[in-house]
Amino acid sequence: MDLEKRVFAARDGQFEDLALDLFQFQYYNNPVYHQYCNLLKADPDTVDVLEQIPFLPISFFKTHHIAATDFEPELIFESSGTTATVNSKHLVKDAALYTQSFMQGFERFYGKVDRRCILGLLPSYLERNNSSLVYMVDELIKQSHHPLSGFYLYDLEKLHRTILHNEILKQPTLLIGVTYALLDFAEKFPMQLRHTIVMETGGMKGRREELTRQQVHRQLQEKLGVHLVHSEYGMTELLSQAYSKGDGIFHCPAWMKVLTREEDDPFAVHLPAAESEKPLTGALNIIDLANIYSCSFIATSDMGRLYSNGSFEVLGRLDNSDIRGCSLLAV
Structure with a gap:
């Protein structure tokens, strides 16, 4: 229309x-x-x-x-929660509309996705169905056309090897992950990243002590050697995302x-x-x-x-x- x-x-x-x-x-x-x-x-x-x-x-x-x-609906996205909570449900009439929104939004801030290797560290989201975040990252992975792009559930060692490989080749890489999983990875495999963007999507999911965004970013900066930690702001009930490139300040697409x-x-x-x-x-x-x-x-x-x-x-x-x-x- x-x-x-x-x-x-x-x-x-x-x-x-x-x-x-x-x-x-x-x-x-x-x-x-x-x-x-x-x-x-x-x-x-x-x-x-x-x-x-x-x-x-x-x-x-x-x-x-x-x-x-x-x-x-072509898609029904559902928010995360526990068995004691009622989850939000977002009925999506047209999957292509969501794809157009998140692809144009991502490329507005980060350029063409096929220039990057996309690594997803979203274990708690992958373990349930109907996550809008998983749907988005899965499409970014496909559109990147990079052989090493993919989800890394709990195989942090394989993720570590992949990032080291990309760093050696100076391959632009995006590591996007739920907060607690990124902290787990950074503690187990500290390194100095030069060609990898680290992007957190928020969420401890009850797995770790709640921290402020500043505390999370400080730990990731110290362990992974990045100057800035990027962030994504989105939710089940929306079809668009805002992004922060490291200062905790989010910017919206048009x-x-x-x-x-x-x-x-x-x-x-x-x-x-x-x-x-x-x-x-x-x-x-x-x-x-x-x-x-x-x-x-x-x-x-x-x-x-x-x-x-x-x-x-x-x-x-x-x-x-x-x-x-x-x-x-x-x-």
């Missing part, structure tokens, strides 16, 4: 118009979002700026069928934007003034224009700091991850 073409062709200055058009589309085609907007008395005829668009609490993906239009909301008033949403030197601190709301057939306007359970250029950093989780306002819709 026309929206799909417009999302990835959007230029500076077109984001707000496209977001408002997408809001209209999802209001009329996503029953859960439609009901939520009505309860907030958000009339699509009067919503004319980003801050007025209602953001759906992310926990609704655990309790409701979130879909714009009626379709049979079709993704972050806003903040006040923790004690989830409907008070803010964009930073372009000329402001002072960042906004609050809970993070995300607009993901690629999420056409789901919901593009998500109120996350992350706290963060938002800068005037649209970049942001993640400070932690809300004390109560069930965002206030969720009770507006009964399960």
